[in-house]
Every structure is written in structure tokens, then in C-alpha cells.
Amino acid sequence: MNYEATLQELVLADDKYIVLTAENRAAIRHLPGVLNGRFLDTGITEQTMIGMAAGLALRGRVPVAHALAAFLTMRAFEFVRTDVGLGQLPVKLVGGVPGFSSDANGPTHQAIEDISLMRGIPGMQIFCPADQAELVLGLPHFLASPHPVYIRHNALPAAIDHDPHFAIGQAELVQDGSDVTILVYGMLFREALAASDLLAAQGISVRLLNLRTVWPVDETAVLAAAQRTNLLVTIEDHFLTGGLFSIVSELLVRRGVRANVLPIALENRWFQPALLDDVLTHEGFTGPQLAQRIQDYLATDYAV
Amino acid sequence: MLTQAQLVQLEASARRVRERIIKLATDGGCFLGASLSCADLVVYLYTHFLNISRDTLDDPHRDYLFLSKGHDVPALYATFAELGWLPEARLQNHLKSHDSIYWHPNRAVPGIEFHSGSLGHLLPVAAGVAYDCQLRQQANRVVVITGDGELNEGSNWEALLVAQAYQLDNLLIIVDRNAFQANIQTEQLIPLEPLADKFRAFGCAVQTVDGHDFAALDGALRDLPYVPGKPTVLIAETVRGKGLPSIEARADRWFCNFSHAEIDDLLAELHGTAQATLHSEALLVR
Numbered sequence: 001m002n003y004e005a006t007l008q009e010l011v012l013a014d015d016k017y018i019v020l021t022a023e024n025r026a027a028i029r030h031l032p033g034v035l036n037g038r039f040l041d042t043g044i045t046e047q048t049m050i051g052m053a054a055g056l057a058l059r060g061r062v063p064v065a066h067a068l069a070a071f072l073t074m075r076a077f078e079f080v081r082t083d084v085g086l087g088q089l090p091v092k093l094v095g096g097v098p099g100f101s102s103d104a105n106g107p108t109h110q111a112i113e114d115i116s117l118m119r120g121i122p123g124m125q126i127f128c129p130a131d132q133a134e135l136v137l138g139l140p141h142f143l144a145s146p147h148p149v150y151i152r153h154n155a156l157p158a159a160i161d162h163d164p165h166f167a168i169g170q171a172e173l174v175q176d177g178s179d180v181t182i183l184v185y186g187m188l189f190r191e192a193l194a195a196s197d198l199l200a201a202q203g204i205s206v207r208l209l210n211l212r213t214v215w216p217v218d219e220t221a222v223l224a225a226a227q228r229t230n231l232l233v234t235i236e237d238h239f240l241t242g243g244l245f246s247i248v249s250e251l252l253v254r255r256g257v258r259a260n261v262l263p264i265a266l267e268n269r270w271f272q273p274a275l276l277d278d279v280l281t282h283e284g285f286t287g288p289q290l291a292q293r294i295q296d297y298l299a300t301d302y303a304v
Numbered sequence: 305m306l307t308q309a310q311l312v313q314l315e316a317s318a319r320r321v322r323e324r325i326i327k328l329a330t331d332g333g334c335f336l337g338a339s340l341s342c343a344d345l346v347v348y349l350y351t352h353f354l355n356i357s358r359d360t361l362d363d364p365h366r367d368y369l370f371l372s373k374g375h376d377v378p379a380l381y382a383t384f385a386e387l388g389w390l391p392e393a394r395l396q397n398h399l400k401s402h403d404s405i406y407w408h409p410n411r412a413v414p415g416i417e418f419h420s421g422s423l424g425h426l427l428p429v430a431a432g433v434a435y436d437c438q439l440r441q442q443a444n445r446v447v448v449i450t451g452d453g454e455l456n457e458g459s460n461w462e463a464l465l466v467a468q469a470y471q472l473d474n475l476l477i478i479v480d481r482n483a484f485q486a487n488i489q490t491e492q493l494i495p496l497e498p499l500a501d502k503f504r505a506f507g508c509a510v511q512t513v514d515g516h517d518f519a520a521l522d523g524a525l526r527d528l529p530y531v532p533g534k535p536t537v538l539i540a541e542t543v544r545g546k547g548l549p550s551i552e553a554r555a556d557r558w559f560c561n562f563s564h565a566e567i568d569d570l571l572a573e574l575h576g577t578a579q580a581t582l583h584s585e586a587l588l589v590r
Contacts, residue, residue, distance in 0.1 A: 018436075037439045043469070048428040048462045055432020058418065059364070079459075082422050083429060087411075 003155065004028050006136045007064065010143055011035055017143065018056055021066040022049045024096055027153060028066060046076035053091045054083035062090050062143065069095025069111035069152065070102070073118060084148045085121035091148050093118075098128075098152040099237030100271065100279050101187055107270035116242025118150040119215040125168060126215040127151045130189035133158035137166050138212060152186050159190040162210075171218035177207035180294060181225035183244060184235040185211040191280065192235050194287025199294060217247050226252060226259040231302070233262045233294055237285070240265040262297045264290065306352070306522045314518045317386055318347045319574070322547050324382035324395060326570050332399040333561025334407065337544040337551055339378040341482035342449060344516045345540055346371075346379045349447060349478075350387060353525055358389050361414055367444055368417055368433055372426035373451035373480065374408045377416075381405060384415045424457025426450075427477065431467045434475040445528065447476045453485035456494050461506065464535065468507025473529035477508070477537045480515065482544040487555050503537040515540030548573055550580045560584075 001009070004027055011017040011031075018038045019031055022045055032039045042049040046067050053063035065072070072095045073080070084091045095111060102109040118124050125147045129135035132155050142149045145168060163172050175196065184192040189210050196206040207229050209221055225232055234245045245263035252259050264285070272282050280286045284293065306314070321343050329336045346369075350356070354367040371380055381398075384390035390413065397403030404412035408421030420426050427448050434446040450460065467475055485493050496502070500510045509530035514520050521540070529536045544558075545551030548570055551560070562570065562584050569580035 040435065040470075042466045045462045045466060047459045048431070048466050051425055051428020051459065051463065052432030052435060052466070054418075055429040055434075056436050057432075058429070059433055059436040061436060078422060079425065079428070082419075083425060086419060 001136055002132055003135055003139070003153070004030060006139055007031070008034055010140060011038060011064075016060060016062050017064060018061045019064050019066070020049050020053055020056075022046045022071070024067050026096060027094075027155065046071045047079045050076045050079035050091070051083055054079075054087055054089055057084075057087070057089035057091050062092065064092040064094060064143065066094045066096065068102075068109060069098035069114050070109050073111055073114040073150065077117060080118075080148075081121050085124060088123055089148060090146055092143060093148070093150045094153050095150065096153050099186060099188075100276060100283075100285070101154070103276040103279055104273045106273040110270050112238050112266055112270070113242060114150070114152070115214055115236075115238050115244070116246070119242075119247070121148070123147050124215065125149045125213065127212065128185040128214045129154045129212065130162070130186065130210050131156040131158050134162050134212065137162060137164065141166055141168050154187055156187055156190070159193055166212070169213045169216055169218055171221040172210040172212055173221065174208040174210050175206065177205040177229065179205040179229055180231045180233060180298070181207040181209055181229040182233045182235060182294075183209045183211060183222065183225065183248065185214050185244060186237065188235050188237055188285060191285055191287045191290055195290035195294065198288060198291035202291075202295065204295075204298070211244070214244060215247065217251065219251055222248055222251055223255060223257060226257050231260045231262060231294075231298065233264060233297075235264045235285075235290060238265055240267045260302050262294065264293060306519055310352070311518055314347065314351065317351060318344050321347050321379065321382040321386050322574055323571060324385055325378045326548070326567060326574060328378045328381070328395065328398050329560045329570070330562050330564055330567045333559060334378045334398070335375040335558060336378075336560040337484070337554070337558055338373065338376040338451065338480070338482065340546045340548065340551065341515070341542040341544045342376050342480040343379045343382070343546065344518065345449065345478060345480065345521070345542070346383045347386070348518055348521050350383050352522065354447065355445070358387070358414075361389070365442060365444060367447065368430065369447045369449070370417055370420070370426040370430045371409055371449050372420055373423065373449065373454050374420035376451070376480070377407070377409045380409060380416060381413065384413065389415045423451070423454040424459035427460050428463040430475060431463050431472060434467070434472040435470060437474055438470075438472065444474065445476060446474055447478060449478045449480055452479055452481045452483065452490050452496060452499075455479070455496055455499075456485075464503070464506040464508065467535045471533040472535050473531070473533050475535040476525075476528060477535060479537065479539045480542055481539050482542045484544050484555065484558070486558055489555070500537075500539060503539075507534060508537040509534040510537045510539065512539040512541060515542035516546055548580070550582055
């Protein structure tokens with residue numbers, strides 16, 4: 001089942017759910033005719049959509065609000081922070097084309113600070129599925145959560161057969177390894193997986209951690225990785241500031257754990273717009289490029 | 305129509321509410337002018353319009369009032385004390401950390417539906433509530449009080465577009481038209497006129513009323529919606545600082561923090577027994 005069919009099933013099964021969109025219907029185009037009044041398109045009004053979602057939540061509804069990730073998290077930020085966050089309302093935010101997925105749209109549409117912004121809101125949970133299969137797997141959990149949630153929508157085909165056991169705040173340990181841990185979330189998972197295979201072929205044992213819930217992060221899994229491998233590599237289509245690298249660094253410092261950390265992210269700049277595969281190559285995020293960057297790092301005298 | 309006895313009672317309630325508001329304008333102070341401009345509106349709505357009581361504060365069938373401009377929340381505190389929803393003694397906790405009675409609304413105060421203070425938020429929120437009431441085919445009325453300066457915020461107009469599109473005629477927007485932004489008259493800074501025409505152009509049905517005339521308010525709110533299928537807008541023409549000539553229309557008396565002696569003077573002024581002499585420096589904050 002895809003995202004739309006799963007959402008439809010969940011919404012039809014429980015009256016409390018209501019689907020909203022700020023005229024972004026790409027992932028939910030068949031729902032209006034099925035959900036009738038429980039599908040509300042507010043037009044190109046991200047702020048009003050979030051305000052209305054808060055109002056609907058005050059009435060006991062659980063709104064699932066859709067817009068492009070950039071506009072959902074930034075145009076409407078203060079509404080998310082003040083109406084949903086301060087109100088501690090269980091509004092679910094589904095951001096379309098986050099990170100590199102905005103491919104050729106250009107920097108206006110690039111949500112690469114969304115994790116940073118959303119985790120700055122107390123109580124917010126962040127779900128970044130590796131592909132559509134994982135999105136579908138985690139969706140019921142996050143919809144049922146009493147918290148506000150931000151979801152990075154992902155329509156990519158399944159990269160692997162995911163561990164069907166899903167819990168909010170639990171990472172998926174995709175493969176065990178003893179030299180390097182790759183920590184990754186969202187659409188870059190498949191590239192990280194490819195990198196991991198290439199490194200294994202070079203005799204480097206890789207532990208691959210698919211975070212699923214980026215915030216609050218699976219502290220146990222990250223700390224175990226720091227303990228069992230000599231290098232942590234964070235890979236993300238996000239600014240270096242505020243995303244996974246920051247999350248991991250904060251955790252390690254707070255727990256007094258020394259570790260080698262190689263961050264692979266966008267350092268203080270937007271990415272060059274192009275079609276997705278071209279973006280990945282241009283920015284150095286394809287599997288082979290990631291493997292090379294990790295090998296280059298391993299060749300330095302980095303050790304703690 | 306209101307009887308003479310009801311009018312007398314409303315006037316008396318409103319005077320007591322103003323007394324409570326004035327007493328909050330010391331030891332840290334409050335936004336006195338804006339609280340006084342909407343005091344009559346708030347008293348009228350809670351005593352004669354809204355289907356809500358202390359026992360139905362959480363009832364899904366209640367009417368809703370959202371105070372969007374926020375900083376006029378002393379009008380709510382004072383009215384809730386008048387209604388007996390808020391113990392009179394809690395007003396002594398104004399601005400104190402052991403309670404949650406501060407400069408903007410929050411839900412720790414029974415009767416306050418939602419927090420506000422950042423302008424332009426509660427019209428969208430109220431539209432969501434109104435949409436749900438219609439979806440459930442419930443007859444709740446959803447009232448939003450906005451400031452007029454607040455109408456500078458684009459989110460209000462965005463929400464009106466959506467409200468008219470979904471024919472939210474259970475939504476009543478009351479503009480506390482006291483003609484002031486924070487420190488400057490609206491028409492001198494960002495003119496709103498012709499305001500009624502603006503709302504009409506956004507698909508609302510509009511009337512204008514004297515926001516301090518209970519009989520007129522009662523008349524303007526008797527038959528709602530004004531036009532089926534359209535959100536209702538009532539522009540309530542008010543005076544900032546109403547009831548206190550020393551405060552009325554004074555641009556510099558937006559946020560007020562007076563000495564206890566000045567508060568006594570203002571109370572005397574409210575009752576028409578003396579003219580207040582105010583020495584405290586005006587605070588221009590925003």
C-alpha cells in the first residue's frame with residue numbers, strides 16, 4: 001500500500017482524523033472524493049491551514065496537514081510554533097519534497113533546515129522514513145501519537161525489506177558492523193546502503209543505522225554505535241547546523257562520550273538545483289561518493 | 305430586546321469590570337486602553353450572547369469566544385471574575401509566577417479558549433473550530449474579537465478567504481475598532497478605511513455598531529448570520545481607554561503602569577467624582 005491508501009484507511013477507520021492541504025494534493029489526489037468533509041483544502045495558505053488545524057485539534061480532531069516542506073515549516077513556522085507547539089496539539093505535518101527531493105525547484109523550495117526548526121519546538125516528534133514502505137509502516141504510530149509530529153514525506157520505492165517492528169524513537173539497525181557506523185535518515189538511506197556495500201567490499205565493516213525517528217533520537221542506538229565502532233558518519237540532506245550531526249554531537253557531549261564524527265551534510269549553503277540523480281552526483285551524495293568520502297577520512301590520522 | 309433592568313445591570317457589570325481592569329494597571333501594569341475599549345463588548349457577549357456557563361466551559365456544544373488581539377486580556381480576567389468563573393482573589397496574582405495571569409491569554413485561566421498575543425492567529429484558529437462545528441452539524445457560534453491594528457496582519461485576510469470559500473456563517477468576527485495601533489492612530493499609519501467595504505469584498509456580511517451601546521449591540525447581534533453562507537463581521541466602534549477621560553484616545557497611554565495613588569484617582573475618575581492627575585511616565589512599548 002502507498003501513503004495515500006494507508007492514510008485513507010486510517011482516516012476512514014477513525015472519525016477523529018481530518019486531512020488538510022494547502023493546495024498540495026500530489027500525494028493525496030484521490031482523497032477528496034473519499035473523505036468528503038474530512039478533506040479540507042485551504043488553498044495556498046500555509047499559515048491559515050496550520051491555524052485551522054489547531055482549531056480542529058481543539059475540537060478533538062487529529063489533523064494531518066500537507067504542504068511542501070519548505071512552506072509548511074518556514075512560511076507557517078510561527079503558527080506551528082505558537083498554535084500547535086505551545087498548544088501541545090496533536091497536529092501532524094506532512095512536508096512534501098523535503099531535502100534533496102525538491103530537486104530542480106531551486107533554493108526557494110529547499111527544506112534543508114526543517115529538522116532544525118521543527119526540533120526547536122518542544123514536544124515535536126520528527127519522522128523521516130527511508131522510503132514509502134517505511135512511511136507506511138510508521139504512519140499509524142505517528143498519527144496515534146499524542147504529540148505534534150513533522151513527517152518528511154518520501155515516495156521512493158522500498159530500498160530494503162524493513163524491520164516490521166516499529167516504535168517511535170527506535171532506529172532500525174540495518175546491519176551490524178565493527179569499524180564504522182553510518183547514521184542516516186530519509187531518502188539518502190539507499191545511498192548510504194550502497195556506500196556501506198562498497199565499503200564492505202574494501203574490507204571495512206559498517207554498522208548501518210536508519211534512524212526513522214530523527215527527533216527525539218534513539219539515544220541508546222547512537223551511544224551503542226559510538227561504543228562499538230571507531231567512527232560515526234552522519235549523512236543528511238540538511239544544513240550541517242541543527243540536523244542529525246548536531247543531534248548526535250549534543251548527545252555525545254551531554255553524555256561525556258568521546259567519538260570520531262564525520263558529518264556529511266550541506267555546509268552553510270543551498271544545493272545546486274537539478275534533477276535528483278544529478279543533484280546527488282553534483283553534491284557528492286551518491287553511494288560511491290559517500291564511500292569515497294568515508295575512505296578518505298579513514299585514511300587521515302583522525303583517531304581519538 | 306434588552307429590558308431597562310437588563311441595561312441597568314449591564315452598565316453596573318461593565319463598571320465593576322472596568323474597576324477590576326484599572327486595578328491591574330499597577331505593580332507591573334497592563335494594556336489598559338485596549339482592555340477598556342473592548343470591556344463592554346466582552347461583558348455583553350458573556351452575559352447575553354454566548355451559550356456558555358461555568359458548567360459548560362468544556363462542552364462541545366458551547367459557543368466559543370477567541371480573543372485574538374490578546375493584550376486586552378484584562379477584560380477577560382475581569383469579566384470572568386464578574387461571572388464567578390475566576391475567584392476574585394486570583395486577580396491579586398496578576399503577573400506573579402505562582403499563577404498564570406499575565407499580559408496575554410492562556411488556557412490556565414478557565415474560560416480562555418486559546419492563547420494569543422501574536423497577532424493574526426485566532427481568526428484562522430476560529431475558522432478551524434467553525435469548520436468542525438459545521439462538519440458535525442452543530443449549532444455553536446464561534447466569535448473572534450480582533451483589534452483593528454491587528455488587521456495589518458495578512459493572516460486575517462488569508463483566513464477570511466478560506467472562511468468565505470467554506471461558507472462559515474457560524475463565524476462572527478467583531479472588530480474592536482478603537483482606531484489605534486499600538487501607539488499611532490490606524491488611519492495615520494496603515495489606513496484601514498473603507499474597512500466595511502474591505503470585509504464585504506472578502507465575502508463577509510458587515511454591520512457597524514457603537515461598541516459601547518448595549519442596546520445597539522443587542523440589536524446588531526440578534527439575527528445571525530446577517531446573510532446565510534457568509535461569515536458575519538461586526539465593526540464595533542470603540543474608544544481606547546473608554547470610561548477614563550485621562551486615558552481615552554491618548555496615544556502614549558497604551559501600556560500603563562501607575563502608582564497606587566494614581567489608580568485611586570482613576571477609579572474616582574471612572575465614578576465621575578474626580579479627575580485623575582497622572583505623573584507616571586508613559587511607556588511606549590512594542
